[in-house]
């Protein structure tokens with residue numbers, strides 16, 4: 428939009444001082460959310476007074492020490508947990524979840540796993556097969572409808588899990604370390620796939636990871652959380668010119684800066700565990 432002059436009849440109405448500019452539609456809004464799992468309040472809240480807005484079509488990466496409440500935050504957005512106080516709204520509609528493990532049903536084929544999600548969504552039986560084929564095609568697994576889960580590699584299983592999540596027809600995708608158990612090359616390929624799917628679908632994505640480079644490679648924004656209680660402490664808008672890859676200079680540079688902050692957060696709050704290891 429070209430900026431319009433106040434007083435010009437042809438300008439958009441929101442260019443007038445008394446009309447607020449159009450805001451980007453929010454898909455997820457957490458407003459001063461506190462979450463405790465203990466009833467007596469004897470332990471620090473897992474999340475304390477957390478506010479976060481994710482716009483429609485935005486890709487946000489979430490980083491923080493192990494146990495700082497990232498998965499809890501996703502569970503709140505997914506409606507699996509209720510906040511102790513504050514509000515969680517998803518004007519972007521319901522959310523689909525994807526985890527580190529594909530959580531596919533091993534007794535079903537790849538296609539049947541997707542068809543199950545379609546069934547739960549109310550898609551008529553006659554349409555499920557074609558739709559499952561289409562979704563397998565979206566994740567570059569055309570022709571794998573009849574493959575058994577145990578016949579698929581870890582990367583292929585995560586592709587099926589992604590297709591199944593897409594089959595839920597959600598506008599929000601919550602991803603909890605979905606590529607953590609994959610080897611570096613497979614992860615790299617899936618990064619490209621995920622970005623391709625994200626660009627094609629315009630989904631709002633919240634992506635939890637311990638891998639700083641992955642967070643920067645994928646996210647338009649990176650949010651860093653502190654622990655005990657979980658809070659957002661710093662945010663980076665990722666503006667890297669040109670194609671973004673895990674080994675890009677821009678990704679490296681920003682990852683270094685974020686890693687320093689994350690290390691500081693881990694040292695300050697968290698009990699070190701193997702999974703709190705920082706990878707940049």
Ligand SMILES: Nc1ncnc2c1ncn2[C@@H]1O[C@H](COP(=O)(O)OP(=O)(O)OP(=O)(O)O)[C@@H](O)[C@H]1O
Nearest residue numbers: 464465473491492493494495496497498499500702
């Ligand atoms: N259902 C629950 N009941 C009791 N405590 C819980 C529950 N879910 C999570 N917690 C606690 O909340 C804290 C945050 O856990 P959460 O899994 O959200 O952290 P995280 O940042 O995702 O950790 P990680 O990076 O290791 O996966 C932990 O101390 C955990 O033990």
